[in-house]
Amino acid sequence: MPAYRPPSIPASEITPESIFLNRRHFLAGAAGLLAFGASSRSLARPLQSTESPLSTDEKLTPESDATSYNNFYEFGLGKGDPKARSGKFKPTPWTVKVDGLVSKPREFGLEELLSFPLEERIYRMRCVEAWSMVIPWTGFPLAALLDTVEPLGSAKYVAFETVVRPEEMPGQSGFFQPLDWPYVEGLRLDEARHPLTILALGLYGKTLPNQNGAPVRLVVPWKYGFKGIKSIVRITLTERQPPATWNMTAPNEYGFYANVNPEVDHPRWSQASETRIGEGGFFGANRRPTLPFNGYEQEVSGIYAGMDLKANF
Numbered sequence: 526m527p528a529y530r531p532p533s534i535p536a537s538e539i540t541p542e543s544i545f546l547n548r549r550h551f552l553a554g555a556a557g558l559l560a561f562g563a564s565s566r567s568l569a570r571p572l573q574s575t576e577s578p579l580s581t582d583e584k585l586t587p588e589s590d591a592t593s594y595n596n597f598y599e600f601g602l603g604k605g606d607p608k609a610r611s612g613k614f615k616p617t618p619w620t621v622k623v624d625g626l627v628s629k630p631r632e633f634g635l636e637e638l639l640s641f642p643l644e645e646r647i648y649r650m651r652c653v654e655a656w657s658m659v660i661p662w663t664g665f666p667l668a669a670l671l672d673t674v675e676p677l678g679s680a681k682y683v684a685f686e687t688v689v690r691p692e693e694m695p696g697q698s699g700f701f702q703p704l705d706w707p708y709v710e711g712l713r714l715d716e717a718r719h720p721l722t723i724l725a726l727g728l729y730g731k732t733l734p735n736q737n738g739a740p741v742r743l744v745v746p747w748k749y750g751f752k753g754i755k756s757i758v759r760i761t762l763t764e765r766q767p768p769a770t771w772n773m774t775a776p777n778e779y780g781f782y783a784n785v786n787p788e789v790d791h792p793r794w795s796q797a798s799e800t801r802i803g804e805g806g807f808f809g810a811n812r813r814p815t816l817p818f819n820g821y822e823q824e825v826s827g828i829y830a831g832m833d834l835k836a837n838f
């Protein structure tokens with residue numbers, strides 16, 4: 526699988542708008558111009574562009590939907606809460622601590638994360654609630670970050686942790702607490718190193734808005750959306766399978782693997798089909814079939830060879 530193709534389109538051709546209109550993909554650098562949060566805006570200094578073989582050419586979900594219909598329980602349970610209630614959240618300055626079973630544990634400042642070669646990836650995102658979107662992310666392969674800290678041979682999993690800031694995240698300070706904080710997630714090391722797995726710093730050519738997980742979140746497109754942990758402050762390499770928030774909260778409903786699988790229904794609803802947000806009508810004619818591994822079967826099924834995907838859902 527090609528992880529990256531050298532740029533073939535001169536930077537002069539690129540403007541942020543044209544990127545989405547002509548379906549070309551870009552690599553952007555934003556060092557020195559950090560505008561996360563409510564004032565999210567175009568990443569500065571687009572460097573180069575390339576057609577990414579890992580992107581879908583399906584119609585993008587309207588940006589206004591992707592940034593207003595969100596799951597981010599730290600800001601509340603309603604789909605509109607993350608946007609409406611995240612105004613106080615401060616995504617800069619930011620550091621991500623990378624530790625555990627690595628030779629070179631260290632912290633990465635946001636500027637350092639932005640200095641990895643950024644790439645645009647247009648991915649389907651399938652929420653376990655049976656809706657989906659098509660989102661253009663800007664980010665870089667998680668494998669690139671893992672390489673720099675040199676995982677030890679004993680490392681088998683990667684654990685992720687979201688920030689805890691009740692004073693800025695109203696869903697963490699209310700009377701009713703739906704989840705234990707911090708929100709945590711995990712991947713097997715080979716999943717974490719898969720070329721499709723990225724750390725995203727932006728969407729639609731802009732830095733991440735707070736509601737989408739500013740300033741840095743995980744995107745694993747063949748898994749249900751809840752694996753895509755937001756506002757990450759720590760990444761830890763471990764020997765044992767790390768805890769994952771939804772799996773711990775309701776293990777019979779949400780597995781650790783959470784690979785999109787139309788044949789494994791949620792106990793309370795079918796996973797055989799989904800609604801594409803923006804296409805209207807949650808039920809009825811607009812529903813489309815859900816694809817194994819969310820349509821990334823060819824790319825990822827090899828890493829699960831021999832595994833019982835119904836038992837390990």
Ligand SMILES: Nc1nc2c(c(=O)[nH]1)N[C@H]1C(S)=C(S)[C@@H](COP(=O)(O)O)O[C@H]1N2
Nearest residue numbers: 595596597598652687708737750751753755
């Ligand atoms: N920290 C944290 N990360 C999270 C969540 C959350 O509640 N808290 N929700 C998850 C779920 S269920 C989904 S579907 C995606 C939604 O991402 P989006 O709002 O950017 O579309 O984020 C995931 N990451």
Ligand SMILES: [Mo]
Nearest residue numbers: 652653750751
């Ligand atoms: Mo979700």
